[in-house]
Amino acid sequence: MISAEKNDLMTRVGHDTPAGKLLRRYWQPVALAEELNGPRPLKPVKLMGQDFVLFRDAEGRLGLLDRDCPHRGADLAFGRLESGGLRCAFHGWLFDATGQCLETPAEPAGSKLCTRIRQSAYPVVEKSGVVFAYIGEGEPPAFPDFDCFVAPDSHTFAFKGLWECNWLQALEVGIDPAHASFLHRFFQDEDTSESYGKQFRGASADSEMAITQVLREYDCPDISVAPAPYGMQLTTLRKLSEEQTHVRVTNVVFPQTFVIPMSSEMTISQWHVPVDDTHCYWYAIFTSFTGPVDKQQMRDQRLGTIELPEYTSRKNKRNNYGYSVEEQLNQTYTGMGTDINVHDQWACESMGPIQNRTREHLGTTDKGIVAYRRMLLDAIDSTMAGDAAPMRPDAAQASTLTGPPSIDGVASAAKVASYCRDADLARRQGSDWARARLAD
Numbered sequence: 001m002i003s004a005e006k007n008d009l010m011t012r013v014g015h016d017t018p019a020g021k022l023l024r025r026y027w028q029p030v031a032l033a034e035e036l037n038g039p040r041p042l043k044p045v046k047l048m049g050q051d052f053v054l055f056r057d058a059e060g061r062l063g064l065l066d067r068d069c070p071h072r073g074a075d076l077a078f079g080r081l082e083s084g085g086l087r088c089a090f091h092g093w094l095f096d097a098t099g100q101c102l103e104t105p106a107e108p109a110g111s112k113l114c115t116r117i118r119q120s121a122y123p124v125v126e127k128s129g130v131v132f133a134y135i136g137e138g139e140p141p142a143f144p145d146f147d148c149f150v151a152p153d154s155h156t157f158a159f160k161g162l163w164e165c166n167w168l169q170a171l172e173v174g175i176d177p178a179h180a181s182f183l184h185r186f187f188q189d190e191d192t193s194e195s196y197g198k199q200f201r202g203a204s205a206d207s208e209m210a211i212t213q214v215l216r217e218y219d220c221p222d223i224s225v226a227p228a229p230y231g232m233q234l235t236t237l238r239k240l241s242e243e244q245t246h247v248r249v250t251n252v253v254f255p256q257t258f259v260i261p262m263s264s265e266m267t268i269s270q271w272h273v274p275v276d277d278t279h280c281y282w283y284a285i286f287t288s289f290t291g292p293v294d295k296q297q298m299r300d301q302r303l304g305t306i307e308l309p310e311y312t313s314r315k316n317k318r319n320n321y322g323y324s325v326e327e328q329l330n331q332t333y334t335g336m337g338t339d340i341n342v343h344d345q346w347a348c349e350s351m352g353p354i355q356n357r358t359r360e361h362l363g364t365t366d367k368g369i370v371a372y373r374r375m376l377l378d379a380i381d382s383t384m385a386g387d388a389a390p391m392r393p394d395a396a397q398a399s400t401l402t403g404p405p406s407i408d409g410v411a412s413a414a415k416v417a418s419y420c421r422d423a424d425l426a427r428r429q430g431s432d433w434a435r436a437r438l439a440d
């Protein structure tokens, strides 16, 4: 339980708020690269309550500009992509991807006005199918050599979805390992060979056991949390027998990303990005250590519940998330279908637009959440005191940040302590692209 003041301090991310200032010191996903496909590569985006327009110019450069035209404030998202930039539809002022005004065509011949006009523009880069932007002060940090950024394009797939709640409660579900035994419980196990592209539906590594069976039958995990150079690492143990223990290792990359195993072949790196205080997008990069990702299948699976163009969920509070009494009695814990993203979405959205944490009562299994909030509050404090925000690597530091190991498997009793390291190494040695990097 925390005070209302502290809850506000952690959750509110407007331009002048302490958490907003902190989160602006990190690269934030603003769009999927696929959103800029088509005849007009332009997309209005909202990030932490600020409005921008994202576009790709004729040379393929990405630009992210404030959305209100610096002439008289018209909406640049309705502008024309032409003459190498973005032209406002009101009086034709033209801006390049750096925000420099290039033309003010209605001004008298010889006018130099445009040389003095520059729209605010922000660094923007594309990584593994996600467009990242930096809207904070000073220089952005470097991108770490994490698997999701260094794997070849053929081995990653990116997608996103909108949740109608504050970003922090969305992130916190990803650092709460106990919930998977309940929220994502299936009363029958599926054939695990049908699990491609789905989370919590395959078999754990080094085991024939369906993960659904592990989660269902062993619901009182032993969770430990350790600091890591990029944030923190959670290890969740479920003792299956005297001989075997299920080991699941997940990570928080500070401030808003978790990196978790999806299957023995894939990991998920997932950002929870505030649109404003009461909406957030999850952005996920799925990274395959075996063959290329079947992007079409992954996309089609997700389009079953997510609706374009805004990547909203077809199941939501307006239709009770598809809740079925019959299903809840016989098939799933929630009665909300088999897509676990919908379960997580319900859990987070049902807390309200911003969870009232003055009414919560944390338990032992919430230790990841407690550790994360401490890290967040410390970072807010130090940023407010004028110190550097944590975990903003320079290029040299970024090249030392690899992995992070994200493992789900069954270890023999004697090997529990070394299982994560060993399984991570074995997976890399069996992966063409990851093995090449081990040799570096």
Ligand code: FES
Residues within 6 Å of the ligand: 069, 070, 071, 072, 073, 074, 088, 089, 090, 091, 092, 093
């Ligand atoms: S308001 Fe954009 S050109 Fe006039």
Ligand SMILES: [Fe+2]
Residues within 6 Å of the ligand: 173, 179, 180, 183, 184, 340, 344
């Ligand atoms: Fe979940």
